[in-house]
Amino acid sequence: MQPAASARDKPTASERKPLLRARGLVKAFGGLLAVNDMSISLGQGEMLGLIGPNGAGKTTLFNLLAGSLKPTAGSIDMAGRDLTRAGPERRIASGIGRTFQIPRPFAEMTVLENVLTGAQNQAGERIWMNLLRPGRVAAEERASVEKARSLLDFVTLSRLEGEPARILSGGQRKLLELSRILMADPQVILLDEPAAGVNPTLLELIIDRVLDLNRQGKSILLIEHNMEMVSRLCSRVVVMAGGRHLTEGKPSDVARDKAVIDAYLGGVA
Ligand SMILES: Nc1ncnc2c1ncn2[C@@H]1O[C@H](COP(=O)(O)OP(=O)(O)OP(=O)(O)O)[C@@H](O)[C@H]1O
Ligand SMILES: [Mg+2]
Known part of the structure; x- marks a missing residue:
């Protein structure tokens, strides 16, 4: 496996060409601003971490980037093309693939049939x-x-291609989902907590495959609570709290940041 240092040797965020950009995104659910004036930019070939306490708005931001939710305000573009009003199908066709925090494969379909549903x-x-x-x-x-x-x-x-997807473990479901979205050849991959509930052996495999995809040139936005995984994969991490962009920087720096620690403790220092 490639050492994590190689990710850090890559160009910094400011040197990279922006690929997927969101500006001033807002998503209101009734009176709750789940995403509140959030801007984020994923560079070409970058692996960017997205962290923040439970309820920070990370998955809602993914839903906005993937087109399954429409923003209350703000804009999204990919390689300079405006996608703000595009639905999920057009986002997939534009090169955006996303996995879900809780994968829900078609339980009675075979593993192979599930992957085939990702074909465009x-x-x-x-x-x-x-x-x-x-x-x-x-x-x-x-x-x-x-x-x-x-x-x-x-x-x-x-070896499980002919088995119904319902027999897969949580970690195997995450791998199945990854293979399904790869059917559409995404340029950008949005991963929502790929390590959650995954055993250590499978976690190493997932990390290895994500590194491999990045080496193939894919840009990756990674939501993850597992900071070890984030540190190994990402040279830059964005922290969300209360729907907003709280701060960003190197994983080792943000982990020590007082505002970040306070946000994880619910603001009680
Ligand atoms: N469809 C919805 N309707 C109403 N409120 C929602 C909806 N989806 C999310 N929320 C609320 O928006 C806020 C942000 O939720 P979100 O799932 O984006 O957080 P998250 O950062 O992904 O959290 P976690 O780390 O627990 O996955 C939460 O308060 C959540 O309850
Ligand atoms: Mg979430």
């Missing part, structure tokens, strides 16, 4: 293509199955 723009879904170009549809389906199998190999779930 399959001609087989277009009824006219099926009637007019059945050969092309069959070839695309074969290519998708081949790709899904190689992704299952990447996340070490190959």
